[in-house]
Amino acid sequence: xxxxxxxxxxxxxxxxxxxxxxxxxxxxxxxxxxxxxxxxxxxxxxxxxxxxxxxxxxxxxxxxxxxxxxxxxxxxxxxxxxxxxxxxxxxxxxxxxxxxxxxxxxxxxxxxxxxxxxxxxxxxxxxxxxxxxxxxxxxxxxxxxxxxxxxxxxxxxxxxxxxxxxxxxxxxxxxxxxxxxxxxxxxxxxxxxxxxxxxxxxxxxxxxxxxxxxxxxxxxxxxxxxxxxxxxxxxxxxxxxxxxxxxxxxxxxxxxxxxxxxxxxxxxxxxxxxxxxxxxxxxxxxxxxxxxxxxxxxxxxxxxxxx
Amino acid sequence: xxxxxxxxxxxxxxxxxxxxxxxxxxxxxxxxxxxxxxxxxxxxxxxxxxxxxxxxxxxxxxxxxxxxxxxxxxxxxxxxxxxxxxxxxxxxxxxxxxxxxxxxxxxxxxxxxxxxxxxxxxxxxxxxxxxxxxxxxxxxxxxxxxxxxxxxxxxxxxxxxxxxxxxxxxxxxxxxxxxxxxxxxxxxxxxxxxxxxxxxxxxxxxxxxxxxxxxxxxxxxxxxxxxxxxxxxxxxxxxxxxxxxxxxxxxxxxxxxxxxxxxxxxxxxx
Numbered sequence: 079x080x081x082x083x084x085x086x087x088x089x090x091x092x093x094x095x096x097x098x099x100x101x102x103x104x105x106x107x108x109x110x111x112x113x114x115x116x117x118x119x120x121x122x123x124x125x126x127x128x129x130x131x132x133x134x135x136x137x138x139x140x141x142x143x144x145x146x147x148x149x150x151x152x153x154x155x156x157x158x159x160x161x162x163x164x165x166x167x168x169x170x171x172x173x174x175x176x177x178x179x180x181x182x183x184x185x186x187x188x189x190x191x192x193x194x195x196x197x198x199x200x201x202x203x204x205x206x207x208x209x210x211x212x213x214x215x216x217x218x219x220x221x222x223x224x225x226x227x228x229x230x231x232x233x234x235x236x237x238x239x240x241x242x243x244x245x246x247x248x249x250x251x252x253x254x255x256x257x258x259x260x261x262x263x264x265x266x267x268x269x270x271x272x273x274x275x276x277x278x279x280x281x282x283x284x285x286x287x288x289x290x291x292x293x294x295x296x297x298x299x300x301x302x303x304x305x306x307x308x309x310x311x312x313x314x315x316x317x318x319x320x321x322x323x324x325x326x327x328x329x330x331x332x333x334x335x336x337x338x339x340x341x342x343x344x345x346x347x348x349x350x351x352x353x354x355x356x357x358x359x360x361x362x363x364x365x366x367x368x369x370x371x372x373x374x375x376x377x378x379x380x381x382x383x384x385x
Numbered sequence: 386x387x388x389x390x391x392x393x394x395x396x397x398x399x400x401x402x403x404x405x406x407x408x409x410x411x412x413x414x415x416x417x418x419x420x421x422x423x424x425x426x427x428x429x430x431x432x433x434x435x436x437x438x439x440x441x442x443x444x445x446x447x448x449x450x451x452x453x454x455x456x457x458x459x460x461x462x463x464x465x466x467x468x469x470x471x472x473x474x475x476x477x478x479x480x481x482x483x484x485x486x487x488x489x490x491x492x493x494x495x496x497x498x499x500x501x502x503x504x505x506x507x508x509x510x511x512x513x514x515x516x517x518x519x520x521x522x523x524x525x526x527x528x529x530x531x532x533x534x535x536x537x538x539x540x541x542x543x544x545x546x547x548x549x550x551x552x553x554x555x556x557x558x559x560x561x562x563x564x565x566x567x568x569x570x571x572x573x574x575x576x577x578x579x580x581x582x583x584x585x586x587x588x589x590x591x592x593x594x595x596x597x598x599x600x601x602x603x604x605x606x607x608x609x610x611x612x613x614x615x616x617x618x619x620x621x622x623x624x625x626x627x628x629x630x631x632x633x634x635x636x637x638x639x640x641x642x643x644x645x646x647x648x649x650x651x652x653x654x655x
Contacts, residue, residue, distance in 0.1 A: 191518055217520045225518040231511035245519045295519075 143205070145169055145303060145335040146190055151199035159185055161359040163199075167352075172329050172336040174346040176381075177356030183339040184228075186356075187305045190337065191223060192216045204302070221249050223303040224296030224334075228311060230288040232280035238265075238291050239276040245299045264294040268324055286317035293324060297332075304328060306338040310345050318345060325349055343382065347371075355381065410528065410614070411607045417522075417529040427530035435496045435531070435606075436538030440545070442491050447546035450483055451475055451553030459562045468562055472572030473579075475554035480577070480594040484547035486642055489601035492539060493634040497609040500531055501630040504613025505623035513614065528610040532603060539602030540595045547594065581653065589653040597645055601638050608634040 146167040153160040159182045167173045175183045188194040189201050192208050200207050208219050232241050242261045246252055252260065262272040268290040280288055289309060296304060309325060310318040322345040329336055329349070340346050346353060347367045355363040355370070355378060362377055363370060370378060458474040504527060507513050516523045551573055558564040580590035612626040612633075 188514075193514060193517055213522070217517075217522065220518055221520045223518070225515070227511045227515060229510055231515040233507075233512055233515070234510075248519060248521055 143169060144202070145171075145204055146173075146337065147200075147202040148186070148189065149200040149202065151189060151196040151201065153182075153185065153189070153194065153196050158359055160189075160196075163356075163359075163361055165354055165361060165364055167335050167337060169335055170329065170333040171351045172325070172338060172349050173352050173354060174338045174340055174350035175354045175356060176340060176343065176346055178381075179341075181356045182359060183356055184307050187225070187307055187337065187339060190303075190305060191220055191225060221245075221299060222301055223305060224299070224301035226289070226292045226296045226304070226306045226309055228307045230280070230292035232288060232291060232295070234280050236279075237276065238278050238280065238283070241280065241291060242295045242298050245295065249299060260298065261294075264298055265291075267297070267327075268294045269320070270294070286313055286320065289313065289317075289321055290324065293321075293328070297328060297334075300332075302334060304334045304336045306336065306340075308339055308341060310340065310342045318342060321345075322348055357381075406615075407607070407611050410524065410611050411532075411603070413524050414528040414532045414607065414610070417525045418533055420525070424526055424530050427526065428533050431530045431534035432538055434499070435492070435534045436542060439492050439495055439538075439542060442495060443488055443542045443546050444549050446487050446491050447479075447484070447549035448553040450487055451479060451550030451555075452557045454478055454483070454550070455554035455557035456561065459558070469564055469568065470572055471554065471558045471562060471564060472551075472569040473576040475558075476551055476573040476576040477590075479547045479550040479554075480590050482642075482646075484550060485543050485594055485597035485601060486638060488539065488543045488546045488598060489605065489638045489642075490635055492535075492542065492601075493605045493608075493638060494631055496535070497605045497630045497634045498627040500606060500609030501613040501616075501626040502623055504610055505616035505626040506620075508614060508616045509619050509623060523614070528607075528614070531610060532606045535602035535606035536599060537602075539598040539605070543594065543598040583653075593646075593649045593653060596649060597642060600641060600645060604637045604641065605634045608637070 144166045148164055148166075151160055151163045152158075163186070165173065175186055177183050185194065189196060190203070192201070192211065195209055200209050202208070203219060203222065206219070208216065211219065232238075233244065236244070239258075239261055242264055243257050246257050246260060261276065265272040265275065270287065270290055275283065275287065275291070280291070283291065293309075304325075306325065309321050313321065325336065325338065326349050328334055338346070338349065350367050352365060353363070353367055353370050354361050357377055363373065363375065365373075371382075373379070454475045455471050459468050459471050462468040462470055462474070504513070507527075513523050513527075516526060555566060555569050558569045559566050577588045577590050580588055580593075583589055583592060609630045612630045616622045616626045618625075
């Protein structure tokens with residue numbers, strides 16, 4: 079009995095130490111969150127003209143029509159993945175979807191592309207409900223969209239030129255000269271030297287260059303919508319900056335509507351007109367980057383503190 | 386914990402769904418052969434990959450199988466004093482059975498695994514999703530050319546396999562058993578004639594020997610594509626896909642061969 083008592087008190091002490099440590103951890107997270115938020119606010123303040131432009135874009139967008147709309151979407155495979163997810167992306171907007179790993183961020187892109195069909199709810203693209211389309215009709219809708227995959231997903235049996243020309247050969251009647259002209263134009267847009275890379279195979283390129291070729295392929299057929307799946311993951315800070323600038327350039331110059339799934343809070347704050355935070359299968363927050371940085375929501379604070 | 390019967394029913398249902406997926410893939414792949422756009426370039430490339438590049442192993446296996454057939458059968462036939470009929474035995478076995486089955490098994494190992502590995506890597510690196518996104522049906526672009534190429538090339542490989550096997554038998558018959566080449570080929574022809582003719586000119590043995598590789602080509606290519614396209618779990622999954630392809634297509638070839646033989650023998654009963 080005596081032994082048990084000692085055990086008990088020992089366990090209590092251990093529990094208390096554990097609680098203390100957690101408390102400390104929480105305090106550190108809060109401090110970190112505070113610092114990060116301060117840094118973000120500072121950066122946003124420095125970027126005032128940028129932010130103004132974005133605000134103007136949002137205002138413009140407010141009047142324009144919805145290009146992408148998810149309407150109370152539910153999806154489950156073996157277990158629920160998305161529950162009651164709704165958001166709207168208007169003409170020229172860049173929506174960034176952030177959230178922990180495995181919360182179904184990439185799934186949202188697949189729903190927009192109609193590679194997946196929701197169990198309940200609707201996905202509407204340019205006013206057309208795409209949930210009920212046949213496979214062939216879905217192929218047609220996808221031609222309006224350009225997708226940049228996480229690993230670029232270039233066809234490794236084809237050269238860079240063939241990769242970018244692929245959507246043009248599949249869907250347009252352009253002749254060879256026009257295709258080459260278009261491929262060069264797109265490569266120049268993503269700051270690659272056409273003469274140097276056109277003949278190369280994807281395996282001969284660096285990760286950043288592959289991503290850029292991926293963007294060039296995605297935009298080859300001049301889509302109205304661009305989708306990016308973690309465009310900056312696995313890249314060094316400099317290349318991350320380049321890719322972020324490219325996404326901004328694409329949005330500004332060609333006024334495409336973009337949805338970006340990302341882990342990279344810094345670049346999200348630079349390019350998003352609106353941010354959607356996904357937590358436990360639901361959208362926990364949907365608003366401007368400024369609103370996100372100013373929010374007192376515990377989850378958002380923790381989430382930013384993690385960075 | 387659900388009762389045993391429930392779990393059994395569930396796993397049976399899952400298995401059945403896979404069989405259904407397999408046949409639906411086969412159906413769509415074959416249906417697309419006749420639908421625009423035609424990816425002719427891909428078909429030619431796959432014919433090269435599946436057919437021309439398999440020539441080496443088919444030549445080797447055919448030649449040595451023919452030689453060993455002649456060697457073994459000569460011992461058996463000698464016991465009855467009819468070793469002069471080696472040609473008949475070699476030709477009969479090669480054309481009807483060993484040619485198609487061995488070519489099928491070799492191609493299953495070489496090409497089936499290759500198809501599964503390639504499509505599997507494309508799946509795990511999101512290239513299949515990329516095709517879908519760019520508005521191309523991956524079945525039409527990837528599966529149909531492979532199936533079509535295999536359906537065309539397997540019978541051709543089998544003809545080569547048969548011929549080389551009979552030549553290998555010829556070598557052993559002449560050099561070791563001492564049967565003159567002329568007599569050997571005469572007995573080979575006798576064997577082919579004995580099977581009878583369809584429409585006066587087409588030897589029944591040839592029809593039997595070419596229906597099989599046609600079916601085997603379908604089995605190999607569709608198995609490879611099925612496991613490749615359904616790869617999950619990264620590079621490890623690619624390895625599993627290749628193994629499953631070779632195992633399933635080899636087993637199916639042997640099982641289907643038996644039933645095909647029974648059907649064909651009842652049609653072309655001598």
